[in-house]
Amino acid sequence: MGANGMQNKAHTQSKKIMEQSQKAFPGGVNSPVRSFRSVGGLPVVFSHGLAKTLFDVDGNQYTDFCSSWGPLILGYSHPVVLSAIAEQMKRAVTFGAPCKEELTLAEKIKSWIPGIDLLRFVSSGTEATMSALRAARAATGKNKFIKFEGCYHGHADCFLVSAGSGLATLGQPSSSGVPPKAAEDTLVAIYNDEKSVERLFQAHGQDIAAIIVEPVAANMGLVLPKKGFLNFLRDITKKHQSLLIFDEVMTGFRLSQGGAAQTYGVMPDLWTFGKIIGGGLPCAAYGGIYDVMKHIAPLGTAYQAGTLSGNPLAMAAGLATLNEMERCNAFSELENKGQQLDQLVTKHLSVFIESGKMCYQRIASFFCFFFGTNQVPQNFEQVSHTDMALFNKVYHAWLEAGIYLGPSGYEVGFLSTAIELSDMEKMISVIVSVLE
Numbered sequence: 001m002g003a004n005g006m007q008n009k010a011h012t013q014s015k016k017i018m019e020q021s022q023k024a025f026p027g028g029v030n031s032p033v034r035s036f037r038s039v040g041g042l043p044v045v046f047s048h049g050l051a052k053t054l055f056d057v058d059g060n061q062y063t064d065f066c067s068s069w070g071p072l073i074l075g076y077s078h079p080v081v082l083s084a085i086a087e088q089m090k091r092a093v094t095f096g097a098p099c100k101e102e103l104t105l106a107e108k109i110k111s112w113i114p115g116i117d118l119l120r121f122v123s124s125g126t127e128a129t130m131s132a133l134r135a136a137r138a139a140t141g142k143n144k145f146i147k148f149e150g151c152y153h154g155h156a157d158c159f160l161v162s163a164g165s166g167l168a169t170l171g172q173p174s175s176s177g178v179p180p181k182a183a184e185d186t187l188v189a190i191y192n193d194e195k196s197v198e199r200l201f202q203a204h205g206q207d208i209a210a211i212i213v214e215p216v217a218a219n220m221g222l223v224l225p226k227k228g229f230l231n232f233l234r235d236i237t238k239k240h241q242s243l244l245i246f247d248e249v250m251t252g253f254r255l256s257q258g259g260a261a262q263t264y265g266v267m268p269d270l271w272t273f274g275k276i277i278g279g280g281l282p283c284a285a286y287g288g289i290y291d292v293m294k295h296i297a298p299l300g301t302a303y304q305a306g307t308l309s310g311n312p313l314a315m316a317a318g319l320a321t322l323n324e325m326e327r328c329n330a331f332s333e334l335e336n337k338g339q340q341l342d343q344l345v346t347k348h349l350s351v352f353i354e355s356g357k358m359c360y361q362r363i364a365s366f367f368c369f370f371f372g373t374n375q376v377p378q379n380f381e382q383v384s385h386t387d388m389a390l391f392n393k394v395y396h397a398w399l400e401a402g403i404y405l406g407p408s409g410y411e412v413g414f415l416s417t418a419i420e421l422s423d424m425e426k427m428i429s430v431i432v433s434v435l436e
């Protein structure tokens, strides 16, 4: 029997399925992080989930702090979401034609996030960012754009780019299969570093269509924008007739009802959404001010399309999720849980923080533990210097104790409304036992 009596079964089935999966998928998976390469060991293969609990194919249980990378903010198999899907399923699972459900969800999103005049549904965050950039390029007639090191915007060619060597150089592909030409128009700046952005505008100011940024960076652990950083991005893009794109695929509908614009008081020109927007079904969106979105076909000449875009099943799941969040005051409930987590950290982890062994970051229902330093990282380089080996140790102790988070020290933790104080206590107690 495992430490808490939950992990009492060997991972025989998981192991068997993963072995067979190696013969079906590259690396056995359909998205690389799932392979556990980052933390080591074999992935857990899940069979079902209920509220805060995940069940694997061997009958082990885990408390879920991953929420399928964010979408399941209400927990697994939420009855309201399930019944919305079931009702829609009886009518049609897809039309490939306009349906009322897409309008209802769009109006809900627009009511939550003022400033979006027009939006377009797509099927993944990758499509949303790719298309938002196309809109920005079409609207400005410029080709280059700035992204920040460590921010993730999906896997379109032009986003798989790392900084070139030296100042103000052009980006270089960070993935094989991406032609250098596709990376050429990508300029890479350092998160929270205004100078790095200024230098790029000095060198390429006339040619920069947009800055794309995660307004809270949640794909390099959790890095918050320092005070004034987003304002600075707003000002410098305005000054150079460039556009500002908030990639809110992760932060949208989780950071606050109005997203980063509400939390930080900075309005972008374009937004991208995903994850929560589809309630766990494949769905994403991009949108923004009319003057930019009017360039999208068929209103304008920038082509962008999708067979399953505005899929009624995804619309139903997304709408049910947002409605239920409103009904149960999800944002204040999650903030309360977040503050409980802060208090647990103060109570049980202060000793490790003071001695420089770790630090902790949280905003809304995002949280992250960094190890090997008590200086909360401000950019990707600082995150990459944290102690990932120690994170991996903690990660496996969590798994052993029946706690599931995304399998990488570069991933953020998520609270869902289903999480309770005792779950957070357990997560913290595992950190204590590893660090001791």
Ligand SMILES: *Cc1c(COP(=O)(O)O)cnc(C)c1O
Pocket: 123, 124, 125, 126, 127, 129, 152, 153, 154, 155, 214, 219, 247, 248, 249, 250, 274, 275, 284
């Ligand atoms: C997850 C994510 C994406 C990519 O979304 P997919 O649906 O996985 O393609 C883009 N941007 C951010 C900020 C994300 O967190």
